[in-house]
Amino acid sequence: MITPSSLTELRDAVLSAPRVIAVGAVTKPRLSAVEAVKISTRCLSGITEYEPGEFTFTALAGTPVKEIIAALAEKGQYLPFDPMLVEAGSTIGGVVASGLSGPGRFRYGGVRDFILGVRFVDGMGRLLRLGGKVVKNAAGFDVPKFLVGSLGRFGVIGEVTFKVFPKPETEITLELPFELKRLTGLASSRFEAAALDVLPGGEKMLVKLAGPGKALEVLAQEIGGNLVDNSIWSQIRETPWSFKTDITSDQVHEHKASHISCGGNVALSHDRPARGLTLRGEAPLWIGDRPRFAIESAVKQALDPQHRFPTLDD
C-alpha cells in the first residue's frame, strides 16, 4: 500500500509499480479486489475550494463525504445525488469511481450529473485537469463524466469539482402500498418527489418530498399514505448492499427481493442478480452480460497504454 499525501506524490505512486489501483475507504471492496499495488487516497484529504455563492466545491479524492456534507450543510447546501455509505467513511473519489448514487438522485440526477471537473493521473503518470470549475462548461471532451463508474481502471482520481444545490427547507417521507402504476404515476406527477423507492419484498414504497414545510403538508395530504421517519433514508444509504443493477421500471417485478431506488431505475440487493455489478463479496465483478465494444480497449490504450491499471475484466 502506497499512501501519497500530495498530487505530485500521487503521480509518483502511479509510476512506482507495474500495476496499481487507487482505493479510498474500501466501502465497496469488490471494486478494487484485484492483483495490484494499492494506492490509498487516505492522506489526500480536504476541501480545497468552497464558494457557496458559486454552488461549487473542490476536494481531494480521499476527502470523506461526511466531511463534505457537513461543510455544505453549514452554508445550507447539499449534494443532490445523495451519496451512499457516508457513515461507513466513503470518500468523494470513491464515490466518483464507483458511480454509486443514493435515493435522492431521483430528483436532479446522479454523481455524473453533478461532477464538473477532475484532476487525475493517467497511465503514463501525467497529472491532468479536465472539465472545469464553473457550473457550466462545454470545452473539451467530458472526461470527468467518463470517470464516473470507471472503477479506477482508466486513471487515478486526485481531486474533483462538484456542483451543489441549496438544501430544501424540509423533508418528509410517506410510505404507501407499492403498485407499479402508483410508482410511475408519482414519478410523472406535479409533486416533484425528491426520492421514490420500493422496499425489498415489493409491498411498500417510499416517497420523499422536499421543500417549504407548509407546502409539503398539503402535498402529503393529497398523496396519502403514512408519514414515516426520515431516518429510513440513511438506513437505505448505509446498507452494505452487495450488488447494483441498472433497471427500468417495467423490470421492477423481476427484482422483488431487491431494494428498488430512483423510481424503478436501480436495484440494490444482497442476493446475486441475473445481471449487475458486484460491490462486495466473492462474486465476479460483472454478473451477466456487459456490453463490450472495441472502443473500450482503444480508450483504455489511449489513457493507459501500459495497462498500469487493471482492466474492467480483471
Add this chain to the structure above:
Amino acid sequence: MSSSALSKFSTILPPDRILSRPVELAAYESDGLTAFHTRPIAIVVPETTDEVIAIVRLCHELKLPFVARGSGTSLSGGSLPIAEGIVIALNRLNRIVRLDPAQRIVVVQPGVINTQVTVAAAPHGLHYAPDPSSQSICTIGGNVAFNSGGAHCLKYGMTSNHVLGIKAVLATGEVVEWGRGSRERIGPDWCGLFVGNEGLFGIALEITLQLLPRAECFHTVLAGYRTLEQAGDAVSAVIASGLLPGAIEIMDALALEAAKAAVHAEYPPGCEAVLIVELEGPREVVAIERERLDEILQASQPVGMRPARDADERMAIWKGRKSAFSAVGRLSPDFIVQDGVVPRCRLGEALRRIAEMSRETGIRVANVFHAGDGNLHPLILFDGREQGALQRAEALAGRILRMCVEMGGSITGEHGVGVEKRDFLGDMFSADEIDCMQRLRAAFDPLGIANPGKMFPGKEAPALSHVGLHPLEKAGVISRE
C-alpha cells in the same frame, strides 16, 4: 471526389440523395457562424440508420473526411464542411422511434428537432428540459454533439444530463450501443463521454432521452435596475437566499434597446439593466417561494418590478429575452456572439471589464446572459463592410475569452469550441491535457476523418468572410440566446 469514389456512394444511395452540383453545395457552405465558408465535395442524404452506417464505413475505407450535419445552427463552426470531404445531412432521420410515458423516456433519431420532443411528450404532461433558443430548428443530434444548453441549465443541466442511451456509428465503422434506458448505469459513463464530442467521435444514430414532468406552476418576475451592477447584486442575493430558480437571466441597456425596437417589449422606465427570475414547481411550493423572491427583489432596489400575472405576460417576458440577440441585429449590420463563462461571484467584475474594453476599443458590446450560471453572451457589434472591422471585433472577442479563463471560467458554456475557439483551447488546458484529449479522439477516430480541423488548435483556418444573422434568424424563425 473521384468519380470512382462517387460511384461507390451510389451503391448506398440513389443519385438524387448525393448532391454535388455547385448550387446544391452552396446551401451547406456555412453554419450559424456565417464568417466561415467551405465548399465540400458532396452532400449525402441518408434516410435510414443503416445508410448512415454504410456511408461512415465507406468513408473509413476511402479515408474520406465527413462532417455530420443536423440543422447547421452551430455558432462555433462545428458543422462547417471540409473542402476535401463530404457532409452527411441527417435531417431525414427524423423519426421518434419510441415514447414511453410510464418510464418517461423517448428514443429519437438524430434529425428530430428539439421542440418536437417536447411536443410529442406534452400530451403525457411531460417535457424535454434542454431548451436552446434555437430549439424550434436545431436537432437532437446537434444538441448531443455540442452538449447544448438553454435558459434552464442551473437547475436541470445541459443536454448530457438528459441523455440515457446512445446508439452510434464511430468513425472506425464500429456500431456501439450504450445505456438501456435506465437513469442509472454501471461501468464507465460512455454516454457522458460521447455527448459534447463535437462530431469528432462518430455519428449518433439513436438517442434515448429522459423526460421530466412539466412544472405545474411558474412565477416569472422582471425587475429593472439603474445599473448592471445592481442587477448582478440581486442575482447574488437570490442565490444566497437558498432558492433554486429555474432561470436567472440578465439583459443590459443595449440589449433592452434592441428588444424594445424588435418586439416592442416594455421595460420599467429609467432602467439600464433587467433581471428575469423564474420559479417553477407545484403550486403550493411556488406560492411560498414567490413571497421570498419578491421580498429579496424588493430589497435589491429595483426601479420597477413586474411579476407576470398570467401565462401571456410570462410569454411576453420570455419573448423579449429570447428575441434580444436577433434584435441586436437591428442595431448593427453584423455581430459576433461569444459564450464565455465566469464564476458567478465575479459576474459584476467581468461585465465592468467588458465595458472598459468596449470603451477603449470603441466597439459596442451588448450583453444578454444566463446570470444564474455565469454564462456570458457578449454580442460584439461591427460593420463588416468597414475595412478591418471583423478582425477588430474578433480581437475583442479573444480578449473577453482570455479574461474568462483568467477568472477561472471557461471559453464556452454551451456553443462548443468548433472552429471558432480552437485557438483558445490551449488557454484552458495544458499541452498534456490537450494530448490526452487527442489520444481519445484517435481512439474513436484513428484516421482523423470525423469533423477534422475542429476543437483542436493548429490546423489551417478556413476563409473568413463577414458575419451576419443566420438566414433563419433573418426570416424570424429562430432567435439566439
